[in-house]
Amino acid sequence: MLKFRRYLITNLKAIYRCQPGRLWVSFSLLILLMVSFQVVEKLQPTRNCRCELERALQQTTDRSQENPDYVLQTHTPPREDDHPYRQRKAVMEHAENTRDGFQMHLYYRQVTPRESSPDRQEGHWAWQPAESNNKMKAYLSAQQLKSQLSTPRKATRGDIFPGVPESAATALGDTVDGVLFTNSIATEEHKKTTSPQMMRVALQSPPQHQAMGSPPRPWGDSAKHTVLGTAQLLRADDFYRTELERGPLPSWAEISTDETALGDGGQVEDVFFQKVCKPQTNIVFLKVHKSASSTVMNILFRFGEMHNLTFAFPLRGGHQLFYPHHFMARFVQGFSPGKPPQFNILCHHMRFLRPEVQKVVPSTAIYFSILRNPVQLMESSFVYYKGTSAFSRARSLEEFLSQPYRFYNPTAGDSHYARNLMTFDFGFNPDAEVTAKRVNLMLRAIEASFDLLLISEYFDESMVLLKETLCWDLDSVVSFPLNSRDSSTRSPLSSITAEKIKAWNRLDWEIYTHFNRTFWERIERDIGRERLWQEVRALRQRRAELARTCLQGTGSVGPKDIKDSSLRPLQYGNARILGYNIKQGLDEATEHMCRRLVTPELQYSTALYKKQFPPNPPQNTPQRPLQKPPQLAPSLQGMQQGKALRYRLKGTRH
Numbered sequence: 230m231l232k233f234r235r236y237l238i239t240n241l242k243a244i245y246r247c248q249p250g251r252l253w254v255s256f257s258l259l260i261l262l263m264v265s266f267q268v269v270e271k272l273q274p275t276r277n278c279r280c281e282l283e284r285a286l287q288q289t290t291d292r293s294q295e296n297p298d299y300v301l302q303t304h305t306p307p308r309e310d311d312h313p314y315r316q317r318k319a320v321m322e323h324a325e326n327t328r329d330g331f332q333m334h335l336y337y338r339q340v341t342p343r344e345s346s347p348d349r350q351e352g353h354w355a356w357q358p359a360e361s362n363n364k365m366k367a368y369l370s371a372q373q374l375k376s377q378l379s380t381p382r383k384a385t386r387g388d389i390f391p392g393v394p395e396s397a398a399t400a401l402g403d404t405v406d407g408v409l410f411t412n413s414i415a416t417e418e419h420k421k422t423t424s425p426q427m428m429r430v431a432l433q434s435p436p437q438h439q440a441m442g443s444p445p446r447p448w449g450d451s452a453k454h455t456v457l458g459t460a461q462l463l464r465a466d467d468f469y470r471t472e473l474e475r476g477p478l479p480s481w482a483e484i485s486t487d488e489t490a491l492g493d494g495g496q497v498e499d500v501f502f503q504k505v506c507k508p509q510t511n512i513v514f515l516k517v518h519k520s521a522s523s524t525v526m527n528i529l530f531r532f533g534e535m536h537n538l539t540f541a542f543p544l545r546g547g548h549q550l551f552y553p554h555h556f557m558a559r560f561v562q563g564f565s566p567g568k569p570p571q572f573n574i575l576c577h578h579m580r581f582l583r584p585e586v587q588k589v590v591p592s593t594a595i596y597f598s599i600l601r602n603p604v605q606l607m608e609s610s611f612v613y614y615k616g617t618s619a620f621s622r623a624r625s626l627e628e629f630l631s632q633p634y635r636f637y638n639p640t641a642g643d644s645h646y647a648r649n650l651m652t653f654d655f656g657f658n659p660d661a662e663v664t665a666k667r668v669n670l671m672l673r674a675i676e677a678s679f680d681l682l683l684i685s686e687y688f689d690e691s692m693v694l695l696k697e698t699l700c701w702d703l704d705s706v707v708s709f710p711l712n713s714r715d716s717s718t719r720s721p722l723s724s725i726t727a728e729k730i731k732a733w734n735r736l737d738w739e740i741y742t743h744f745n746r747t748f749w750e751r752i753e754r755d756i757g758r759e760r761l762w763q764e765v766r767a768l769r770q771r772r773a774e775l776a777r778t779c780l781q782g783t784g785s786v787g788p789k790d791i792k793d794s795s796l797r798p799l800q801y802g803n804a805r806i807l808g809y810n811i812k813q814g815l816d817e818a819t820e821h822m823c824r825r826l827v828t829p830e831l832q833y834s835t836a837l838y839k840k841q842f843p844p845n846p847p848q849n850t851p852q853r854p855l856q857k858p859p860q861l862a863p864s865l866q867g868m869q870q871g872k873a874l875r876y877r878l879k880g881t882r883h
């Protein structure tokens with residue numbers, strides 16, 4: 230050992246004595262130093278909020294991780310690429326290539342508003358909406374307008390375009406998320422038209438799958454701020470034509486042109502306003518329990534059936550996606566890991582887990598869900614899930630709430646029905662400690678994943694918002710309430726009980742109150758109260774018409790009074806679930822339409838499953854000649870024109 234050391238020292242001395250040797254040693258030391266820096270840097274804890282969000286969410290996500298008994302099927306941890314935020318980015322990248330949102334061209338006219346001081350040389354750019362002839366709605370100096378449009382920052386409504394009316398604010402409001410981009414600015418001089426000094430601003434709304442609260446769209450090279458020359462300049466109607474040529478007809482398009490005298494100067498302003506959208510067919514609906522979700526599901530079933538869309542059915546035609554386990558793509562019949570996501574609609578009961586859901590539906594899918602006031606939700610849940618471990622021994626909801634931990638065992642496999650059921654369905658831990666930070670993280674995570682949260686107390690308003698978001702027509706969202714209890718199994722609640730329910734379901738309460746608020750903000754922003762009420766009225770009228778056409782009597786009836794057993798809903802727990810009788814003697818087309826409206830969830834799901842996965846004919850029976858694959862339905866037009874859907878929902882008793 231001593232000898233070796235002496236040998237090493239002698240050699241090192243020899244190396245160090247010569248010039249190249251010294252250089253070599255210095256170089257090695259330098260490399261060593263750089264490597265050490267790299268290592269130290271890697272070991273530093275990353276302190277950015279996204280990391281903290283991820284970590285905190287992991288903690289709050291799942292009690293099943295704490296309780297191995299709870300998980301029957303373990304799943305591989307999501308890959309890096311599967312992380313919701315990364316996936317969201319992928320969605321947005323895709324969005325750049327889509328034109329699902331609407332486009333709008335606003336023409337700004339240079340004017341000198343009366344109230345502007347005469348000594349100011351600068352002209353103002355004004356947008357005059359068609360509806361208002363003599364009032365200026367928006368004033369911006371040319372400077373302001375240009376700088377606003379070229380500044381890479383979040384836009385806010387009323388900031389860039391003050392006073393823009395509701396219809397236009399739809400697009401502008403969405404820019405709050407930073408996804409507005411101006412894809413052309415051109416002055417009228419470039420267009421060489423009679424009206425001088427016009428500025429055309431083309432806006433594109435965010436694509437429909439843009440999630441609420443998703444990160445701002447990156448400005449920069451993807452944002453289009455091109456000042457176009459005459460040759461390049463597209464007219465708004467060219468844009469529209471391009472849309473039409475591009476693919477399926479938009480469900481609605483609105484173009485208005487107006488010429489308005491603006492006072493003494495005799496200046497004329499052109500307003501050109503255009504909206505185009507394309508019906509959404511890729512949809513994820515988180516079917517939150519006891520929140521009118523079966524009624525929404527019926528709407529999705531009918532739409533999917535009518536448009537020949539595919540559903541992500543539970544394996545072997547089951548009715549839930551292995552609930553209460555977190556959703557896994559492999560729970561879906563026909564899912565194959567190697568293939569791109571291939572199903573249009575995912576809407577069966579599941580416990581949400583976004584990275585897995587994304588394997589099943591295309592990245593353009595709209596994600597939405599529906600919430601209910603936790604007080605009413607728990608009252609309903611107590612009756613419907615009376616047989617579960619937490620509720621079975623309590624004589625009343627009041628008794629349960631007086632000492633919940635006498636009855637409630639968080640480790641029981643069915644305890645989620647008794648506490649924070651919405652939180653659980655969204656994939657989070659219903660027994661987590663309620664802190665402001667956790668609540669905030671949970672809300673942010675929901676916002677990052679979902680495009681829209683509806684409120685069952687405002688069901689009709691929700692349907693109007695839904696059809697706007699999905700770019701569907703009103704008829705597609707008309708429904709009759711399904712899965713409702715009769716009054717004999719409902720109990721009125723005292724205010725004390727209501728308060729206890731809120732406290733017991735605090736996480737649900739936080740979710741509900743937050744999204745109830747954003748719901749109305751969204752209504753204001755996207756639709757406006759006035760148009761909302763018009764649409765709600767129209768929806769109710771349509772429902773009343775359909776009830777007169779389809780239903781016997783005045784509406785729903787108790788289970789014993791439902792004559793057609795295939796229309797009898799599942800009776801569960803202590804609840805008596807109502808159903809409907811269809812009128813006799815309807816023509817075939819109408820009968821089918823009416824039947825679909827009142828078919829309970831389980832029967833409808835089974836029927837659609839059989840259409841999507843037709844059972845193999847028995848081996849020993851002779852093969853019939855090749856038939857066309859079963860068509861679930863003709864087009865929407867077919868429904869509107871009263872054409873028949875050629876299949877009956879028969880023999881589908883649960």
Ligand SMILES: Nc1ncnc2c1ncn2[C@@H]1O[C@H](COP(=O)(O)OS(=O)(=O)O)[C@@H](OP(=O)(O)O)[C@H]1O
Nearest residue numbers: 518519520521522523524609688710711712713714
């Ligand atoms: N259109 C409409 N508007 C408002 N409320 C409605 C509507 N449709 C169904 N419901 C009520 O929703 C409750 C059933 O919810 P779900 O269908 O989600 O239940 S389930 O989890 O699928 O069993 C059930 O609530 P309860 O009757 O209180 O139990 C239904 O009455």
